[in-house]
Amino acid sequence: MKVSRRSQVPAFAVMEIIAAANARRAAGRPVINLCAGEPSTGASDVVRDRAEQMLRTGSLGYTESLGAPALRAEIARHYGRWYGLDIDPEQVAVTTGSSGGFLVAFLAAFDVGDRVALARPGYPAYKNILTSLGCEVVELPCGPATRYQPTIAQLEALDEPISGLVVASPANPTGTMIEADALGELATWCAHHGVRLISDEIYHGITYAEAQVATAAQYRDQGAVVVNSFSKYWAMTGWRLGWLVLPDDLLAPADALASNVSLCPPALAQHAGIAAFSPEGYAAAQVNVDRYAAARSLLLSRLPELGWTRVAPADGAFYLYADISDSGLDAVTWCARLLDEADVALTPGTDFDGVDGHDWVRLSFASSAEVVSEAVDRIVAWQRSL
Numbered sequence: 001m002k003v004s005r006r007s008q009v010p011a012f013a014v015m016e017i018i019a020a021a022n023a024r025r026a027a028g029r030p031v032i033n034l035c036a037g038e039p040s041t042g043a044s045d046v047v048r049d050r051a052e053q054m055l056r057t058g059s060l061g062y063t064e065s066l067g068a069p070a071l072r073a074e075i076a077r078h079y080g081r082w083y084g085l086d087i088d089p090e091q092v093a094v095t096t097g098s099s100g101g102f103l104v105a106f107l108a109a110f111d112v113g114d115r116v117a118l119a120r121p122g123y124p125a126y127k128n129i130l131t132s133l134g135c136e137v138v139e140l141p142c143g144p145a146t147r148y149q150p151t152i153a154q155l156e157a158l159d160e161p162i163s164g165l166v167v168a169s170p171a172n173p174t175g176t177m178i179e180a181d182a183l184g185e186l187a188t189w190c191a192h193h194g195v196r197l198i199s200d201e202i203y204h205g206i207t208y209a210e211a212q213v214a215t216a217a218q219y220r221d222q223g224a225v226v227v228n229s230f231s232k233y234w235a236m237t238g239w240r241l242g243w244l245v246l247p248d249d250l251l252a253p254a255d256a257l258a259s260n261v262s263l264c265p266p267a268l269a270q271h272a273g274i275a276a277f278s279p280e281g282y283a284a285a286q287v288n289v290d291r292y293a294a295a296r297s298l299l300l301s302r303l304p305e306l307g308w309t310r311v312a313p314a315d316g317a318f319y320l321y322a323d324i325s326d327s328g329l330d331a332v333t334w335c336a337r338l339l340d341e342a343d344v345a346l347t348p349g350t351d352f353d354g355v356d357g358h359d360w361v362r363l364s365f366a367s368s369a370e371v372v373s374e375a376v377d378r379i380v381a382w383q384r385s386l
Contacts, residue, residue: 009128013351017335021345032375035335035345037172037319039235040367041291044276044284047236051272060267065259067094067243068270074277075243082204083215091220091246093254096265098202098229098242102129104261105225105244108253109196110135114163119150121321121353121360123172123200138162141355148174148312148321149182152189165190168200169214170207170316173352173362177207177315180214191222198225202242205233206289207316208296217245225250230269232317233285234276239269292318295365295372302376307383318366321349325359327386335361342382344375 017035025031043051054060066072071094076087095101102125110116112134118126120139127137138158140150148171155165167186169178178186183199190197199216207213216224229242242265246254258264275281299320303311310323324334331348339345349360365372 006132006134009132010124012124012128014347017339017345017347021339024339024343029343031339031343031345032371032378033345034364034367034372034375035347035362036366037232037317037364038237038366039232039288039318040371041235041288043234043236043239043272044281046275046278046280046284047234047272050275051268054268054271058271060271063094063264063267063270065262065264066255067092067265068267071270071274072243074274078277079215079217079245083217085215085217087217087245090251091248093244093246093251093258094265094270095242095244095258096262097231097240098200098227099125099129100240100262100265101227101229101242101244102126102198102200104254104257105198105227105246105250106130106133106135107257107261108250109198109225110164115160116164116166117150117155117158117162118166119148119168119171120355121148121173121349121357122166123168124351126166126200135164139355144312148176149178150186151182152185155189155193155195161193162195164196164198166198166200167216168203170203172203172317173319173321173347173349173360174312175203175314175317175319175321176312177213180212183214183216184219187216187219187222187224190224191219196223196225198227200227202227202229202232203317204228205285206292206318208293208314213316220245220247223247223249230273230276233289234273234281235285235288236269236273236276239272240266241269241273291368292366294369295367296320298369299363299365299372299376302373302380305380306376318364320363320365321352322361322363323359324361327383329386330358331361332358338379338382341385342378344378344382 226245230236308322312321349357
């Protein structure tokens with residue numbers, strides 16, 4: 001039987017590594033898994049309590065395609081609290097995770113054959129979803145000179161026009177951010193050239209030091225789309241709950257697409273997610289951010305022991321992207337051996353960069369400082385044995 005060409009995209013390697021790590025753990029191995037971008041704490045008690053209440057007494061039938069009105073209203077108020085923006089709840093679309101949000105946004109914004117630019121290294125699902133939808137992905141090589149973020153100069157240098165630009169700040173796998181002025185310049189350039197800006201903001205709230213976060217929601221009148229999620233800041237990964245902030249011209253298309261693709265996001269997660277915006281929900285999320293900050297500080301202090309001299313500046317999110325080429329091993333082999341010989345799971349950079357990723361690995365410090373310290377101990381000892 002025929003298999004579609006659009007299905008011929010690479011699997012997300014992180015999920016394969018998680019499976020291998022879980023298999024080793026099930027066999028009794030003391031595996032430390034720092035490959036996934038998943039907070040170790042899980043959802044807060046206030047969210048869990050709300051979910052338990054809804055399971056016992058609530059109505060968990062279909063909601064509206066773009067989400068329960070109460071949750072859309074809470075998300076809109078969140079933009080007022082954090083960014084001082086007045087967002088109409090009608091511009092908010094609740095989705096089945098940010099993954100579902102990307103699918104709806106890309107389907108609504110782009111046609112088959114459209115060229116869409118994005119940074120390399122970057123989250124692989126952007127490229128793979130766009131490819132499966134028949135779009136042409138234009139990778140912009142981004143390194144230390146641009147803080148691993150795309151620039152207008154790169155866009156101006158393209159030999160053919162583009163229809164879209166996907167940005168992420170803080171970014172995965174690098175943790176780097178786009179400064180507010182630079183984001184505004186990108187949004188203005190995109191609006192002037194008829195380019196749809198898609199801004200992945202799922203790591204907002206997880207930033208360090210003096211990092212300042214700007215949202216593209218302030219440019220929604222210029223056609224910008226924001227993608228966000230409950231998975232990272234609120235540690236609700238398996239609840240599969242995300243959202244879009246949409247410009248007016250994409251509201252009706254997104255509604256039509258969502259009603260056909262998924263009917264509605266998970267009802268239980270939506271009703272429980274309202275509690276994430278309570279004072280208790282924000283407070284619990286901040287406790288997690290403080291834990292990541294402690295783990296990050298410890299990790300950065302031990303870079304000399306690790307011998308990792310070339311790393312991306314982790315301004316936000318909970319990743320360290322590091323060059324391990326001095327080991328003499330490619331990243332896939334390095335990670336495979338680390339898991340096999342030291343019971344530590346990291347992610348090879350090839351998942352994020354098909355050109356230069358063989359020299360890089362990603363470590364997720366979405367855990368406690370104690371766990372990260374033990375992992376570093378093992379990595380240091382293992383590297384000495386190479």
